[in-house]
Amino acid sequence: MTTPAQSHAPLTLTPEQERRIDEILGRYPTRRAACLPTLHVCQEAVGWVSPAVVAYVSQRLGMAASEVQGVVTFYTMYHQAPVGKHVLWVCRTLSCDLRGGKTMQEHLEKRLGCHAGETTADGQWTLKKAECLAACGYAPMVQIDDRFYENLTPEKLDALMDRIERGEMPAQEETAWTPNQAS
């Protein structure tokens, strides 16, 4: 994959994003501890962890660029390459798979015309397989950007994705809760 030209330019954040990073730095006894949350802020701004992000974070937190890169490659939620407009994680781990996780993945691959790990040709969606997302009782489920969508069927998922493609952001539903009789 070719690296976009702008990734070689130094990263500039908005004053609001800079203020958020200052606020994050104030929470911890060391600068380095701000590494994970700062990377999240930068990824939100740029869309992925570009070389410019790594350079910025290492300079801002006083870490070697290789140390920041080591952190980035350790964790799955930092995108090491540009992603689509929406990132869709489909859970593949046991509880989800018992309730149709694989069926959902296949349905998504068919709808999007790409395999898990790839981005659609129009750049709208990146499809990724997720390991357990702590929604086992509400399987099958997907995470789209920052929301969980649970208790899915192919039809429900299609309807959600149609709405998202129209520019809506359907709300995450409260998880079901059944109290015991005595309460």
Place this chain on the structure above:
Amino acid sequence: MPDYKNILSNRYPLAQSWTLAVAERAGAYGPARKALGTMTPEQIKNEVKAANVRGRGGAGFPAGMKWGFLNPKPGQDVYLVVNADEGEPGTFKDRTIMEKDPHRLVEGCIISMYAIGAHKTFIFVRCELVLAIQRLEAAVKEAHQKGYLGARPFGKDHPMDIVVHPGAGAYICGEETSLLNALEGQRGEPRLKPPFPAVKGAFGMPTIVNNVETISSVPDVVSMGGEAWSNLSLLPPEMKDGGTRLYGVSGHVVRPGVFEAPVGITLRELIYDFGGGMLHKDRPLKGVIPGGSSTPVLRPEDKVHAPDPKSPMNKWHGKSHLDVPMGVDTMRNLGTMLGTCCAIVMDSSVNMVEASRNLMKFYHHESCGQCTPCREGTGWLEDTLNKLASGRGKASDVDLLVDIANNMMGNTICALADGTAMPMLAFVRKYRKEFLEAAEKGLGPSHRLDEAVRAALVGGARVAAHAEAMGGAA
């Protein structure tokens, strides 16, 4: 539904239960006022000890005892770190606390910080749980505005703050020392122990790392008194496994979800009463993973063998494993673990080679790579299972699985390797015939794990059309 009392989850059904106004009207911060206003740190610690709170994160270590390991030198800060990196496959209980009643966790932090002499709590939440993070951050802000956090919480000269720290996607960060490295901005690789976190934890300071549910139990322990809270448990007091807790059930049951019940209900109650029984009436229970994927699988047909009257399990001699009360020690005596109390239920349609292959793929993906037995072992297990599943395996591969697992156990810095090897060994031991069959002829397409529900999810024609379109590739 059974008629146990909802205590930890009593505010879940309220509208806007995550806001301070609603939570406080329903009793929140009363225990904190009592603790900080009328009790000494020593008294609180004694109540937590008397409550016999066993850690709710999976290991089941007594929380009171863990707190007792703290012995800070003069001038050292003490930190409380809350482990909210919920990611053990099958486990989804802590999320409900953070989403539905974040003030219970905040209140637990306030009381616990006062008890252990800490001024700062870091709540380490996996960043995928965006709603939980939003609600926790809002709850912390509300508590600050009310003065429940800050310079003088409840009039006590004991400044307190809570920081919600997002993870970045790594199962291993649920291991406490790996979590501390991630908190400090490093790769989440577990540390050698000793020193234990109570001596040298976050930022080199004495630190207590507790699970979300453990800390969320503290307000009820304070308001009811430790002994009364402990006695909620259905287990005999000498087992020192007290209180009420959250249970989860997922997989092939009618009503998967999270429920609250006393410590010591049975797996049969969890599956058939809370979970509503098996999803398909004609497909009986084949195996259940009792408390997250690292806990060895149990079979319903296995019976407790403890004829010796002096054995702690003698009371249940001859009974099915499903009818033994779930506790840290009872489950250990069955050769498994209580873990997180979130069961994965598998019916007769499940092929256990495929189930274990799903989990070994998980562990291979999540091994941090620091220790050779784990980095290589998890991958080797997955490869061997892939061979068996695809029909390229041989009977000796089944023994190879056992050999690899045995060489992983106890040979690594943290427990991820043990948590991989133990379930692998149980799968092979209890369902050996299926592994040998796979060695002979591989697994067909009908062995998919979602075979039992696929027909209900999609029509047969669409499945066939899709298989063709994808050229059979998965």
